[in-house]
Amino acid sequence: MTADPRVYDPYGEEDKCAKDGPGQAQQEGYLVQSLVRGLRVLVAVTNGARSFQEVAAATGLNKATARRLLLTLRDSGFLYEEGRKFFPTPAVVALAGQYLDHHVLVRNSYSELERLAHATGRSTNLAVLYGDQVLYLNRVAFGSRILEFDLHVGSTLPAHATSLGKAILAFLPEERMQQLYGNGTLERFTDNTVKSLTALQEELARIRCLGYSTSNREYRYSLVSFAAPIFNVKREVVGAINVSTDGHNSGGPELIVRELLLSSKRISYTLGYRDEN
Amino acid sequence: MTADPRVYDPYGEEDKCAKDGPGQAQQEGYLVQSLVRGLRVLVAVTNGARSFQEVAAATGLNKATARRLLLTLRDSGFLYEEGRKFFPTPAVVALAGQYLDHHVLVRNSYSELERLAHATGRSTNLAVLYGDQVLYLNRVAFGSRILEFDLHVGSTLPAHATSLGKAILAFLPEERMQQLYGNGTLERFTDNTVKSLTALQEELARIRCLGYSTSNREYRYSLVSFAAPIFNVKREVVGAINVSTDGHNSGGPELIVRELLLSSKRISYTLGYRDEN
Known part of the structure; x- marks a missing residue:
């Protein structure tokens, strides 16, 4: 995630992205940090992190932030919660x-x-x-x-x-x-x-x-x-x-x-x- | 998106989610609005919206907000930009x-x-x-x-x-x-x-x-x-x-x-x- 678009883009836009990474983005003030973090949480859960603790460890976020992002992803239909653990829904497959x-x-x-x-x-x-x-x-x-x-x-x-x-x-x-x-x-x-x-x-x-x-x-x-x-x-x-x-x-x-x-x-x-x- | 988890969850957590939708979430103060909006933008682009204008129209967001979310999704590797239009990368397929x-x-x-x-x-x-x-x-x-x-x-x-x-x-x-x-x-x-x-x-x-x-x-x-x-x-x-x-x-x-x-x-x-x- 972050500023590493891992896709080969034959139109050459990727290099532009690379130059335009978060550093510059933050300078320009457009980067929405909570979206960046929320996507990292979604990826972490899809890769098998389950609890607040595991997600915090996988993403480097503190537990309170991880919790808010997890609950938001749940309410957005991308995760579901069961016994204080989080699992991805098939929403990513539909996407x-x-x-x-x-x-x-x-x-x-x-x-x-x-x-x-x-x-x-x-x-x-x-x-x-x-x-x-x-x-x-x-x-x-x-x-x-x-x-x-x-x-x-x-x-x-x-x-x-x-x-x-x-x-x-x-x-x-x-x-x-x-x-x-x-x-x-x-x-x-x-x-x-x-x-x-x-x-x-x-x-x-x-x-x-x-x-x-x-x-x-x-x-x-x-x-x-x-x-x-x-x-x-x-x-x-x-x-x-x-x-x-x-x-x-x-x-x-x-x-x-x-x-x-x-x-x-x-x-x-x-x-x-x-x-x- | 929003509080409509469209997945049948045999463990019955979905009903809990439904009761716990954004209304209540916002009351409780955990909902991260910019993540909710960013996910809506990602879905809109994946469904074919391309420009700031089209994404704003598809999501109901104003153009400035749509722009920041689009650029953040680009820097996170989920979208790429070409001639002021945005396209999804295969990141969603990898997910x-x-x-x-x-x-x-x-x-x-x-x-x-x-x-x-x-x-x-x-x-x-x-x-x-x-x-x-x-x-x-x-x-x-x-x-x-x-x-x-x-x-x-x-x-x-x-x-x-x-x-x-x-x-x-x-x-x-x-x-x-x-x-x-x-x-x-x-x-x-x-x-x-x-x-x-x-x-x-x-x-x-x-x-x-x-x-x-x-x-x-x-x-x-x-x-x-x-x-x-x-x-x-x-x-x-x-x-x-x-x-x-x-x-x-x-x-x-x-x-x-x-x-x-x-x-x-x-x-x-x-x-x-x-x-x-």
């Missing part, structure tokens, strides 16, 4: 539903994701970059494979270890990559996770050349997936789609990649993107 | 994802919904009641049917016209039904939509007897679906699952109902529910 209803990328990709799932006999996903994570905006589950873990709308996974993430990272402006990974080490999840920023940069160059990415057991040993970027009318990357396999039956990559590229191109077209040639 | 990660009903039903989709060859959904709407919390799309409209996590549909809604309504406390429908007429969507509260009550009695509900082209002419309620350890209804068909190929209802009831019972069991006999 996400409204967001998805209005999101042109999501709306334009529903039927194409279904087509792709059927053409490949596998699950497909649509995601955007959210900080250094990929955030799932849609998922068409297909086939009888049941993953060892659950992916759903709203799931986030580390971008550098997933095909979806790398398909997006490969087409980001260089300064954005620097912001994300410039001074950080890359967390590793399997022996196959990319080992360094240099190795990641080399792989991203290869992805730019091929037009698609793979994750070969880089986040989970059971997961092999292929992803392709989605571009808008300004030729900026706005998200990615993937086809995931369980790694035990990853035959037919040629078919998967062909259908994947077809779908990603079709979705990009609906956003106004056109090939140069 | 919904956290909610779903922590939601025991959602977590306990993933693999069972997949099983049900495969057993019936059709799409399945998990939903809860949200005001007089059903709110989709999970969806396993299956089969080659493409609906004429898109259902996704966060979608809401009128409870009285859907199998999911009626499966929940049938097991609600009577006073809750009165709150929801006591003085209202039922909106109609097709010739098959239930015509009156009396007719709805009769159907709900039948659903209690059968243990499952149907929606036979009651929301869309193309949609036939079957749903069953999910109960918790206190034998309170907490949601429902369904199997939807496209109405053109609704053969095999016996198989669908059998598998549906098996899945709903298994999910209820994971919540601690036990049969009386």
Whole structure:
């Protein structure tokens, strides 16, 4: 939260936001502190904080402030109270539903994701970059494979270890990559996770050349997936789609990649993107 | 928003909330007005309001207040600004994802919904009641049917016209039904939509007897679906699952109902529910 808008905004407004963070905001006098704090409380409860004490600890607010914000969020329908503990209501899911209803990328990709799932006999996903994570905006589950873990709308996974993430990272402006990974080490999840920023940069160059990415057991040993970027009318990357396999039956990559590229191109077209040639 | 928590809370806390609405809250002095207003602004933008003017009109706030709240939501990462217009970031989707990660009903039903989709060859959904709407919390799309409209996590549909809604309504406390429908007429969507509260009550009695509900082209002419309620350890209804068909190929209802009831019972069991006999 606070002044860290974790969303890659292809229109470049995020940098403006960053310059315009709370410091300046407070100087200019427009920042409504109780709203900032209330949002932090909502996030804390959604992440599992339950009591006045837990919320105060999670947010750094004093208990009296935490209490007023919790009760206000309750009266606004975002939380409910049970035995002096607070729980989120599905209001955030309804809000996400409204967001998805209005999101042109999501709306334009529903039927194409279904087509792709059927053409490949596998699950497909649509995601955007959210900080250094990929955030799932849609998922068409297909086939009888049941993953060892659950992916759903709203799931986030580390971008550098997933095909979806790398398909997006490969087409980001260089300064954005620097912001994300410039001074950080890359967390590793399997022996196959990319080992360094240099190795990641080399792989991203290869992805730019091929037009698609793979994750070969880089986040989970059971997961092999292929992803392709989605571009808008300004030729900026706005998200990615993937086809995931369980790694035990990853035959037919040629078919998967062909259908994947077809779908990603079709979705990009609906956003106004056109090939140069 | 405001003091209308639209969520059916099986633990009965909602009634307490209703009694404890803003009126009383303000009397007690805990209500943080700027948080209430900020949440209204966030909802307005998510619903499509874009400029200071549009947000002011949608929320009833004056433009100066709307501006401060919009800029604060921007600096908190929930909105971004582009050419003096405001758009929601995917932050609400990430928040919904956290909610779903922590939601025991959602977590306990993933693999069972997949099983049900495969057993019936059709799409399945998990939903809860949200005001007089059903709110989709999970969806396993299956089969080659493409609906004429898109259902996704966060979608809401009128409870009285859907199998999911009626499966929940049938097991609600009577006073809750009165709150929801006591003085209202039922909106109609097709010739098959239930015509009156009396007719709805009769159907709900039948659903209690059968243990499952149907929606036979009651929301869309193309949609036939079957749903069953999910109960918790206190034998309170907490949601429902369904199997939807496209109405053109609704053969095999016996198989669908059998598998549906098996899945709903298994999910209820994971919540601690036990049969009386």
